[in-house]
Amino acid sequence: MTPAPGTDHRTLPRRRGAALNSAIFEAVRAEIAESGYAALTMERVAERARASKASLYRRWPGRAALVLDAAYDAMPDYSSAPDTGSLRGDVLALMRQIVLLLEGVVGEAMIGLLGESLQNPDAAAQIREFGRGNMVRTMREIVGRAVARGECEAGLVTERRLEAGPALLRQRVMFSGLPVGDDYLQEVVDDVVLPLFGVRPEAQPEG
Amino acid sequence: MTPAPGTDHRTLPRRRGAALNSAIFEAVRAEIAESGYAALTMERVAERARASKASLYRRWPGRAALVLDAAYDAMPDYSSAPDTGSLRGDVLALMRQIVLLLEGVVGEAMIGLLGESLQNPDAAAQIREFGRGNMVRTMREIVGRAVARGECEAGLVTERRLEAGPALLRQRVMFSGLPVGDDYLQEVVDDVVLPLFGVRPEAQPEG
DNA sequence: CCAATAGAGAACTCAACGTTTTCTAACGGG
DNA sequence: CCCGTTAGAAAACGTTGAGTTCTCTATTGG
Known part of the structure; x- marks a missing residue:
């Protein structure tokens, strides 16, 4: 059962830190857009981001904290209020x-x-x-x-x-x-x- | 393992219809008041109402429908709008x-x-x-x-x-x-x- | 009084949670 | 440039609750 060369995940390039974080946030938002918050599972997020559940749980204690961070990550910059003159x-x-x-x-x-x-x-x-x-x-x-x-x-x-x-x-x-x-x-x-x-x-x- | 007389559930009085319904609604509301909606499980509701999960699922397709009915059941009568004169x-x-x-x-x-x-x-x-x-x-x-x-x-x-x-x-x-x-x-x-x-x-x- | 209905409880399958283990890529200090 | 440390991937695991199905029996309407 030796995997074909190049398909063994352990030999694939591996993201870390901010890059992995972004990929996870992206996956969270894609899942929510596709199936909604209620249907979001940690397993699907991990799979979609090609990350492991262990990585998710090392960063966030659970679903709520993860989704909150993913949402913050998508927040636009509100620093400038509109100023149209009226x-x-x-x-x-x-x-x-x-x-x-x-x-x-x-x-x-x-x-x-x-x-x-x-x-x-x-x-x-x-x-x-x-x-x-x-x-x-x-x-x-x-x-x-x-x-x-x-x-x-x-x-x-x-x-x-x-x-x-x-x-x-x-x-x-x-x-x-x-x-x-x-x-x-x-x-x-x-x-x-x-x-x-x-x-x-x-x-x-x-x- | 014959149960002591009087403790075998199959010999206990058994509610049906509206009476059982009310007991279930009451249990749902008590669970929500105690632990919130998110923590509510069908199993706990069944246990609290001394009902079986099968009875719950015979009446409602799932948690959401059950809770919605339990909430409606607690709604006061809105038929009369206040009329204080001002x-x-x-x-x-x-x-x-x-x-x-x-x-x-x-x-x-x-x-x-x-x-x-x-x-x-x-x-x-x-x-x-x-x-x-x-x-x-x-x-x-x-x-x-x-x-x-x-x-x-x-x-x-x-x-x-x-x-x-x-x-x-x-x-x-x-x-x-x-x-x-x-x-x-x-x-x-x-x-x-x-x-x-x-x-x-x-x-x-x-x- | 009897047949049909409906409830209690237990056992079961399945999905997801959250954790742990193993192996190794990526990184940083010397 | 090497080597130890860190951190990630995948897989396996125990647990919990969902929803279903089974057996047995109390309740009820006729």
């Missing part, structure tokens, strides 16, 4: 970014992880911070600029109002599962976000 | 109801089920309808009465505005996991819901 344009731009994220593998991973980690407060806290902090933080920045421009009054800016847009969006993508078209985003902005900050939608240019 | 009072009352539901076993079951059923559109649709329809429907009724009373203009009532309050609440309970005190509910109502419907909070009596 509150309407900025909010629309931000929402488009958020939707892209939530509708993909990252959103699917978040729901799955959350359901599995509710019992573990530390893990749940990590997952929460994952997407939430960024959204509201960016909203604050955007609205802050609108206040500076004189587009809206500082007195109208409260935590709940900053959260309203992102909350509607998350609910739409994660709970209702309905498609989020640009017309939907405009409804959220024009019916909810702008009125809450005292901005008349029709006075604003198309975002 | 929009503010009605919205606060509704939100208090919703929070009680989401913070308990039902909320935990919903997140777990959702995460596990994303890949199955039919199942996901069932879960969505579970809590969502009711909330917005009740909001519509409440706001409709406010319009009839002349408290707010009919033109301000849109789908997105009706969803905003429930969305914030759901986000708070399910994603942030932070406690929802009455002060939080009042912020949601006074900062977001009432302004969206053109009602001045300070003109309203305490709900």
